[in-house]
Amino acid sequence: MKSWLINNFEFSKRAYNGLLYLVIIIILITFAPYLYRYYLEINLAQDNGENLVIEQLVLVDRNHQKKYDYTRNDIEDATVKRSVNYFKFNPNIITEKEWQQFGLSYKQAMAIVNYVKKGGRFNKPEDLKRMYTISPEKYEALLPYVSIPKNEALVDRPTFAYPKKEIVIVEINAADTLALDKINGIGPAFARRIVKYRERLGGFHHKEQLLEVFGVDTTKFNEIKDQVIVDPKSVVKLHINTVTFDDLKRHPYLTFKQMNAIIQYRTQHGAYKNVSDLSKVLILKPETIQKIAPYLSF
Numbered sequence: 001m002k003s004w005l006i007n008n009f010e011f012s013k014r015a016y017n018g019l020l021y022l023v024i025i026i027i028l029i030t031f032a033p034y035l036y037r038y039y040l041e042i043n044l045a046q047d048n049g050e051n052l053v054i055e056q057l058v059l060v061d062r063n064h065q066k067k068y069d070y071t072r073n074d075i076e077d078a079t080v081k082r083s084v085n086y087f088k089f090n091p092n093i094i095t096e097k098e099w100q101q102f103g104l105s106y107k108q109a110m111a112i113v114n115y116v117k118k119g120g121r122f123n124k125p126e127d128l129k130r131m132y133t134i135s136p137e138k139y140e141a142l143l144p145y146v147s148i149p150k151n152e153a154l155v156d157r158p159t160f161a162y163p164k165k166e167i168v169i170v171e172i173n174a175a176d177t178l179a180l181d182k183i184n185g186i187g188p189a190f191a192r193r194i195v196k197y198r199e200r201l202g203g204f205h206h207k208e209q210l211l212e213v214f215g216v217d218t219t220k221f222n223e224i225k226d227q228v229i230v231d232p233k234s235v236v237k238l239h240i241n242t243v244t245f246d247d248l249k250r251h252p253y254l255t256f257k258q259m260n261a262i263i264q265y266r267t268q269h270g271a272y273k274n275v276s277d278l279s280k281v282l283i284l285k286p287e288t289i290q291k292i293a294p295y296l297s298f
Helices: 002-009 013-047 072-082 096-100 106-117 125-130 136-145 188-201 207-212 218-227 256-269 275-280 286-295
Strands: 056-061 066-071
Touching: 096 106, 125 136, 188 207, 207 218, 256 275, 275 286
Parallel strands: none
Antiparallel strands: 056 066
16 A cells, blocks of 8 residues: 555655554544543443443334433433432431432432441531532432431541640751651641752752742741741752753752753853852843842852
8 A cells, every 4th residue: 555655646755654643643533532431431430439330231212213322320320310209318327229219320329328438427417518419409308308316416426636746846957757747737748848849949048938838828837937947058059150950950940941041151151250140141030040049159
């Protein structure tokens, strides 16, 4: 076929390869929706927490000789919607089949049952509002039938008393994750983020830089600011006249274009003498220079 195309249509090797790639892309685009639909069906079956086998059922309309494809869950859900039956129930103990009698789908029913299995509890009828699978209209219909025994409603979930952390003062440039975890308001996840960001910076120059750590907002900062101190002398500095692009590329205050401009200007005009020389690099704004100055040496 390749020779035929080249001989009859004067295709070059490059044009032939381009045509081949185009045909492959068209085939992929054509079958992508079917693959995506199959992927979604498998994921939904797994999310239900059951080893469900999605069986394809074909129904034939004999009058019009048309075929309709449904999954078993689709048919079950449609059957449930046609027969709604309300009765007194305790939401903490009923099964998914009983939830389906209220007109909920299998997936909606399983979401509620799984919530209870994982320790969730309905202490009063109004707690049904917490379930996103129950619409406001369905909640109003179910509310008169909810019956939670008083002795059960008074039973609280087991509570665990976590030891309160002692107030500590931590120097954040020298502290490891274990030391940072001792700060009230800082857990293991925040401790790891602080250390990771500190490594990118080369150290904190002032404690307000903690607001630049992902997840640390003003409320979190106000909670921890009195428990931390900063030693600016421990900041790792980069020598501006010998630093390479690889040395600069991890720094969060500079873009790739700015890093490249700093290196190129030094190559063309010679060594920087002081911080003010950085203002000659047009792509660097004054606020950027002010932020990176503590991390540079000349």
